[in-house]
Amino acid sequence: MAFNTEESRQLYERTVGVLIEASSSSSRGPANFGKYPIFMERGRGSCIYDVDGNEYIDWMMAFGALPLGHAHPEVVEAITGAVATGAHFATATPIELEVAEMLQLMVRNAERVRFANTGTEAVMAAIRLARGVTGRPKILKFEGHYHGWHDDLLVSSNVVPVSSLGLRSDPVKVPDSSGLNRSALDDTIIVPWNDLPALQRAIENHPGQIAAIITEGIMANMGVIPPAKGYLQGLQDLAKTNGILFILDETVTGFRIAPGGCQEYYKLSPDLVTFGKALGCGLPVAALCGRAEVMDALQWGGVLHYGTHNGSRIGMFAARANLRVLTRDNNTAFRHTWRIAERLCEGYRHLFQKKGIGVIVQNVGPMFQLMFTDQPAIRDYREFCQHVDRAAFQKFVLSLFEFGVYASPSAALHSIVTLAHTDEDVDRTLEAAEKALETVA
Numbered sequence: 001m002a003f004n005t006e007e008s009r010q011l012y013e014r015t016v017g018v019l020i021e022a023s024s025s026s027s028r029g030p031a032n033f034g035k036y037p038i039f040m041e042r043g044r045g046s047c048i049y050d051v052d053g054n055e056y057i058d059w060m061m062a063f064g065a066l067p068l069g070h071a072h073p074e075v076v077e078a079i080t081g082a083v084a085t086g087a088h089f090a091t092a093t094p095i096e097l098e099v100a101e102m103l104q105l106m107v108r109n110a111e112r113v114r115f116a117n118t119g120t121e122a123v124m125a126a127i128r129l130a131r132g133v134t135g136r137p138k139i140l141k142f143e144g145h146y147h148g149w150h151d152d153l154l155v156s157s158n159v160v161p162v163s164s165l166g167l168r169s170d171p172v173k174v175p176d177s178s179g180l181n182r183s184a185l186d187d188t189i190i191v192p193w194n195d196l197p198a199l200q201r202a203i204e205n206h207p208g209q210i211a212a213i214i215t216e217g218i219m220a221n222m223g224v225i226p227p228a229k230g231y232l233q234g235l236q237d238l239a240k241t242n243g244i245l246f247i248l249d250e251t252v253t254g255f256r257i258a259p260g261g262c263q264e265y266y267k268l269s270p271d272l273v274t275f276g277k278a279l280g281c282g283l284p285v286a287a288l289c290g291r292a293e294v295m296d297a298l299q300w301g302g303v304l305h306y307g308t309h310n311g312s313r314i315g316m317f318a319a320r321a322n323l324r325v326l327t328r329d330n331n332t333a334f335r336h337t338w339r340i341a342e343r344l345c346e347g348y349r350h351l352f353q354k355k356g357i358g359v360i361v362q363n364v365g366p367m368f369q370l371m372f373t374d375q376p377a378i379r380d381y382r383e384f385c386q387h388v389d390r391a392a393f394q395k396f397v398l399s400l401f402e403f404g405v406y407a408s409p410s411a412a413l414h415s416i417v418t419l420a421h422t423d424e425d426v427d428r429t430l431e432a433a434e435k436a437l438e439t440v441a
C-alpha cells in the first residue's frame with residue numbers, strides 16, 4: 001500500500017487557528033517537517049505509529065527523553081502504580097529521596113540533588129546559584145550550545161549565516177529570539193567552543209566578573225560535535241584557577257553516554273551538573289546536582305528555587321524504574337546502545353561512500369548525526385553554519401518517513417539509540433536509507 005498521511009494532513013488543517021505551528025513547540029511544526037507534521041498516536045519499543053496506521057522505527061525518541069524506548073513495561077507499571085496512589089503531593093516523599101540517592105551512586109559530583117521539571121529550569125537554577133555563590137554577574141557560554149529557552153543564554157545557538165557571527169576573536173552575539181531581555185544578554189559572554197586560547201582570552205578580558213562557564217559535554221544542538229581531546233579538562237582547569245564555577249549541562253548526555261554521563265566518560269569534576277530528558281523516561285523530570293559547598297546555598301534565605309511540580313511522584317517513580325533498568329546487570333543497557341550505534345553509523349558511512357554522496361556521520365556512542373557536507377569533519381558552530389547542507393538532510397529524512405524510519409528532520413539535532421533498538425532495526429533502517437536516497441536523487 002502506498003505511503004499515506006492523509007489523516008495527519010486533515011488534523012493539521014484543524015490545528016490552523018487553534019495551535020500555533022500545529023503543536024506546543026516550534027521544533028515540531030511545519031518549519032522542520034515540510035507541509036505538515038505527522039501526527040503520532042502511540043509508541044512501543046523502538047517503534048512509533050501515526051494516526052494513519054504507519055509504523056516507523058523511531059530514532060528521535062522524544063529528543064532523547066526515552067532511553068528505554070516507548071512504553072517500557074517496568075516504566076509503565078511504575079507510572080500506573082504511582083498514579084493510582086496520588087499523582088503528586090508537593091510534600092517531602094520517600095521516592096524523591098530514593099531517586100536522589102540513586103543519582104548520588106551514579107554521578108560522582110552529585111553531593112546534593114534538587115529536582116526540577118525541564119532542562120531549562122535546571123539550567124536557570126544553576127545560573128542563579130552560580131551568581132549567588134560567587135557574587136559575580138557574568139556567565140560564559142559557547143557558540144552553538146543550547147541550554148534551554150530562557151533569556152540569559154538564548155544567544156548564538158540557532159544556525160545562521162556564518163557572516164553574521166563576526167570574528168572568532170570577537171564573536172558577535174546573535175540573539176535567537178525576539179522579546180529577549182537585552183540587559184540579561186549584557187552579562188552573557190560567548191566564545192567559540194573547542195578553542196582553549198579563545199576561552200583563556202575571554203576570561204582575561206573579564207577579570208573577577210565571570211560566575212560560571214557553562215558547556216555541553218558533547219555539542220548536541222549542532223548535530224553531534226565531540227570535544228577535542230583534552231578540551232574539557234583544559235576548560236575545567238581554567239575555571240578553577242580563576243575562581244569560576246564549572247557547570248556541565250548534561251541535559252542531553254546524562255544517562256546516555258555513561259551511567260555518570262560526560263562527567264564520568266571524560267573524567268571531569270564539575271561544580272554543578274544539570275540533567276533532564278533521559279532522566280524521567282518520558283516524564284518531565286530534571287535535576288540539578290553538584291558539590292555540597294555550592295548546592296547548599298539553595299537553602300532558604302539563600303538562592304531561591306521553587307516549583308509546584310518539582311519531584312512529582314509520577315516522575316520520580318518513572319525515574320526510579322528507568323535508572324534501575326539502565327544500570328541492571330552492570331550497566332548492560334549502555335553497552336547495548338553503544339554497540340547498536342556503532343553498527344548503524346558504520347552502515348550509514350558505508351552506504352554514503354558506496355553511493356558517492358558527501359555525508360559524514362559524527363557520533364559519540366548512542367548520539368549520532370548525518371551531516372551533508374564536503375568537509376572531513378565538523379568541529380564547531382561556525383563550521384556547522386558554513387558547511388552543513390541542512391536542506392539536503394531535511395529532504396533525506398522526510399523521504400525516510402516513507403520507508404518506515406523516523407528521525408528529526410532538523411540537521412542541527414541528532415538521532416538517538418535506545419535500549420529498545422535492535423540489530424533488525426539497524427538493518428531495516430539501512431535498507432530504508434538506500435531506498436530514500438534513490439527517491440531523493
Ligand SMILES: Cc1ncc(COP(=O)(O)O)c(C=O)c1O
Pocket residue numbers: 063117118119120121123146147148149216220221249250251252276277
Ligand atoms: C543541552 C541542553 N540543555 C538544556 C536543554 C533544555 O531542556 P528542556 O527542553 O527540557 O527545557 C536542552 C534541550 O534540548 C539541551 O539540549
